[in-house]
Amino acid sequence: MYEYLHQFSLNFWLAFAYVMVALGAATYLISLGITSIHLNRLSQNAQSSPIKTTIMCFSQAMVCMIIVLYFFFPLYSTYKVPLTLVMFIFTYTARYYYWRNLSEVFNENKTLRIIYSGIVVGAIGCCLIHLLWFFMKGAGPCCLGQELVKNPASNYILKVQIPFLMNESFSRFVKFFTITVSIVYIRFFLISLKTRDYLMIFGLLISVLNIFYTTSYHAFGFKYWIPLYFVVDLLEYTRLQQLEVTHFANKLNEQKQSYHSMIHDLANPLQFTNLRLQRLKRTNSIDDSKEVNAIYEGTKSAIDILNNYKNVGSNESFISDIIQEVISIFPESNIIYTRPKNEVRVNKGIIKNSLINLIKNSHEALKEDLEWIEIKINNFDDRLIIKVIDNGKYVDFKTPDSAFDFGTSSKGDKRGVGLYSIKKDIEKINGNLKLVNEESYTCFTIEI
Structure with a gap:
């Protein structure tokens, strides 16, 4: 959007619509987080809920805000690299609480919960290492390679989000965690089918479809991907907070x-x-x-x-x-x-x-x-x-x-x-x- 503020082009309107969606999602997530804070304050004497949505919602809201920030940087700015790494950290922080809450809902065993936590901790650890690497060596050695290669995709929104092609090591890291996350989402979706919680089932179905959509780009090079991962989990977030409210109401x-x-x-x-x-x-x-x-x-x-x-x-x-x-x-x-x-x-x-x-x-x-x-x-x-x-x-x-x-x-x-x-x-x-x-x-x- 930075390059198109002086003219009302198609890319400008696409970017504007995308930013509005991200801001709307951020606002909604912040409202969920604030609601969760007030729930816990009002219910201090009640037993703590096993479902905790506060950090989950605020972390995902930060992801949405960072996505908006991308549009106010020059299109091919290397400063988007650390911004992306920070966004990944917030993404996996939200995912940690999201998976933990789903594990409570579906009564997952301890071993699987440890595996889910290991995936998240591993992803956040890799992001922190690459972030430190960026500040020490720069964007090239960290994530993009010695020669910066611009993303050849014709999709403007995708180029704003990922302006450069990743180097081989960072690309393998992204592929691995994208596929791993896909497997976890599929498992949760299959478990949800045994319940009659149709809102959760529908939300997880959308998330699984989005994961396939995302994996098609990161793992298989599909060029027409539009990043929508920051909004597809909103149904589950809403349902999880409903369960949190129900817990406190029962108590x-x-x-x-x-x-x-x-x-x-x-x-x-x-x-x-x-x-x-x-x-x-x-x-x-x-x-x-x-x-x-x-x-x-x-x-x-x-x-x-x-x-x-x-x-x-x-x-x-x-x-x-x-x-x-x-x-x-x-x-x-x-x-x-x-x-x-x-x-x-x-x-x-x-x-x-x-x-x-x-x-x-x-x-x-x-x-x-x-x-x-x-x-x-x-x-x-x-x-x-x-x-x-x-x-x-x-x-x-x-x-x-x-x-x-x-x-x-x-x-x-x-x-x-x-x-x-x-x-x-x-x-x-x-x-x-x-x-x-x-x-x-x-x-x-x-x-x-």
Whole structure:
């Protein structure tokens, strides 16, 4: 464009359109990068996303800006050589994060991830060596040969991008990495076909076609190549950021549900403690040791729950000691429990809170029809099974499959937190919670 600023030739308009495309791509990529920065700032308390698009987007935006700069240099300027090497460094930096993100999406194994990283590190290393070589010896020995040979291509945009023919060693370097990158892109495309992510599939298809197009020039000398590599990955970049946004949205939703669970869990012991305080107030007596002990255990359980949510209540205790503490919170309940022969230590905060929730559920579900609750322990070599059974009929549980869904409850609106909360907590310690039929009675089974 430098030579054509004084006249409105065809080459000028081609260059102008090309520059506008590059600037548009750069602007879009910068907006994606800024969005990613704000996502991470707004979600500081959420778990970091395995997909990271910030550096990827900004690096690719730099590639677009360098492409624009080419048009403001004289057509046959050797200063384009270091500019090209810097552009390659940004290209492979973006590619490193791009491939790493795709590896997360497609769950690539460690060996392949190391290979992808090796390709990128090798390419960046070669570019840095040639860049140093340029500043020490000049453009000829570095990349172009002793005699500078102008690119004979008739394509003006191609000549702006690559004004000189490369020497044999640098040409081999470009061919090798172009073909290697082609293989990686083809692999990602083939993996994507197994998914139903059509935007990703379409984006990778375009990228693969562009790679073939690029390889046709660098490896086979196709003379009508127009460099478009800086825009073809935009669909995948967009999709990757959508996945990054989805991750943070899910984490924030989990936090919201966790807060609901904490409030629900705290309400259980506090509610029973409050009932006992009201009873003591009516009788004006504190001589009832059962009531006093129940109040003590209720407040202690509330503290345990708070500590558990602060991740400082993960200490272990013997299962029978935990169950006895839970039983003491419900002195009027007929809770049947026999100590197992072999005691085992478990996470006190999670197991205690789970048992309190399950017993409270029995009270709320059966009310005055509650006759008994039995807690059974089956201790095997590799797992522990805790069963909480009541005299409620399993067939009365209308939707057993959805019992653990958030917000699902037979007790009315704005309920359905307890069982969901218990299941999530049990899963944190690699356990499982099920609703099963135990001799026609309702039975919740905790397996850890």
